[in-house]
Amino acid sequence: MDIIWFRNDLRVSDNQTLKIACERQNIFGVYCFDPRFFERNAFGFKRTEKFRAKFLIETVNALRASLKQLNISLLVYHEKPEEILPRLVRLHKSKTIYLQKEWTRDEKIIYNTVKSKVGPQTTFEEVYDQFLVHPDEVPYDTVNAIPNVFTQFRKKVESEMNIRRPVSRPDPLPYNNLIANDTHIPNLKALGLQDFGTDVRTAFPFKGGENEANRRMQYYLWDSKNLSKYKKTRNGLVGPDYSSKLSAWLANGSLSARTLYWEVARYEREIEKNESTYWLIFELLWRDYFKYIALKYGDKIFRIDGILNRTYNWKRSAKIQEQWVTGTTKKPFVDANMKEIARTGWMSNRGRQNVASYWAKSMHQDWRVGAAYFESMLIDYDVHSNWCNWMYTSGVGNDPRDRIFNIERQAKIYDPQGRFQNLWLQERLF
Template identity: 60%
Template sequence: MNNLIWFRNDLRIADNSSLNKACSGDKVMGIYCFDPLLFGMGDYGFRKTERFRARFLIETVIQLKENLKKLNIPLFVYLDSPKNRIPKFIHEHGIQNVFLQKEWTRDENKARDAVIAHVPASVNFEESYDQFLFHPDDIPYDSFQQIPKVFTEFRKKCETYGKVRPTLESPKVRPSTNLVENNSEVPSLKDLGLNNFSIDTRTAFPFQGGETNAQERVQDYFWETQKLAFYKKTRNGLMGPGYSSKLSAWLANGSISARTIYWEVKEFERVVRKNQDTYWLIFELIWRDFFKYVSLKHGNDIFHIGGILNRKYKWKTSKRTTESWISGQTTEPFINANMKEIAHTGWMSNRGRQNVASFWSRVLEQDWRIGAAYFESMLLDYDVHSNWGNWMYNSGVGNDPRNRAFNSRRQAERYDPNGKFQALWLQETLF
């Protein structure tokens, strides 16, 4: 039995359902495609993946390839679309089973369906829901259509009646006798049509991609510095690596699983301390789950201008306004500082994201999807569900029951009272 793991947003060997299932075969191989479509222009004039996340992804795939090699599992990496490469690979290697993480949004569905359409019907595709904290089979809802509109209701019910599954062990080293020659190479930024760059020394995310680096971040944040014990108090910070866990980028491409983080928090609570701060990291993982279930329930509505509420606003579209927002040249210094941060680093704090999204959609009244697409392009930790879910939430077309807007000046006074963050990013224009 020849099995293939089609890696997508599950770029790890630990707690990986598809990998574990595939290892029941005689021959096991992995494949990852750098799809050129994901590095081309999107619907709103931005590259779908800019240089920051692209390099993080390259680093991640290099590390995945190395970790799989230790298990005697080759990872074949191609700069090609899945529909062009995977059917050929299946034919050349006599693949009978393909294991992959279940995705459900537009681009991912198109990629999967195109591959299935070009292989014999005898090839079995087995998808696993493997990106959740609470697996779909373990939530207290009979169908995705029952997912509530309000997060608090979802959270309380899942905490009461749901369960978090234990993590899966990494597979054992496989016999070297069935190894397949693998001369494929991970592409460079240049291969992807992107320029190389140096990391900005001001960044709050000076980390590299990959499963090993994700595990090292957990070790540092949980156990060496024990900053987890203060997470709720510091999570609205703006500067430096330590104010939050910074695990979102590794979670987004699946270098680490939500279950792994959850059980590590539980171990920390057992060994060190349990408080509101430790719980709050789990709280944020449940938010992440919630937006995934929202997109499962509403499908492509999360990309529509009316959002999941089909609410009608008189949205504007102005190229000049877009350029001033992106370049950090609006009337609000706090907004400008955050926009310069993402432009230079691919990172922005949670507090910053809420403010710039609210300013874009509520104050400037610009089409919220343009802002969401810009974030998709730039963010190191872009996750389709969280990004578009949060943008809907902050733009009045999503899951915010209070339909609130942020006052960026008051927010700056509260979260940057001494102006240090603004000075860091606006020094060339204001100081």
């Protein structure tokens, strides 16, 4: 029996890997909560904190239920893939492992270790399935030709925009495809994390799973028609409506970028097409762009000199780090945002840009510490978006202008009445 190894493609709709695997029949799925992703990183933060861990547990639960409807078992482990997969391959005489292709450092190391341990009798079918614009359709001959300036990339891609249609959910396999499954999805405690309640001030109470992603898309586009005003609201800071909040599902692949793209296209046909509908796709192109930058530069996105090989006099102060992380820098706009991420695992795009600029550009602190903290906390952590946005803000990535934010000015423009800052800084009320 063959295997689908799920990682950041936790959905059954528009899942190319699943579709291909189902055409061959006799398959089961595997998902590993890899203990390494819950350990502390080199900067002292847990690689996955409770917010994303909870979202992931919900997502895997939902995936298991959806796969069951297709008569596909999902075996879930809290072990390293290189320990589980060779065992399963031997037991089920698997000839093929199907998976979504990943290209960042840790994912590649794990993949290569699994490959070396299962032996040459098993082939791996890897599919690029997390882009909006598939690498076969991106208008560059090689990944090295991807420009270092986003606008150049965007204009060329837009002039030849070719987005694949989502593939449908596979038909159910015969009932006897299901196999015995006594594996359990770990809870937060088993992952070394504490359970928690939702902070009442949260901008959005995220819940994992493909159905929840669809529900949010339905609300943001069709029920509220917030999409029609996205360009005006997207720099907001308070509440669920200022932006789509789809990032967490996009990041772990419980929603595909293609599905969102085609839903926006339908909205443009059936409701209206305006600069806001365009802007959401524009942002999805940023997401793709950073995936291509990570593909082009490999491990450089994690290095202190970044993709520009640019050296700065980076500092490391435990005191400044403590103040930043706890939201006690005495810069109210920074503090409010840092309290928000600490309590909810969420921060708006405007907030992220400001606290990152403060950390790297105003305080000259090693930008990788900031990126590692975000990796730990963010509910929507995505390796490419996080590390490339941090490089961008820190002057070692794709920002040709190498800007620094004036935090007080930003607060005046984006939080003129102090509503956001009051929400997070008046702790005694909560």
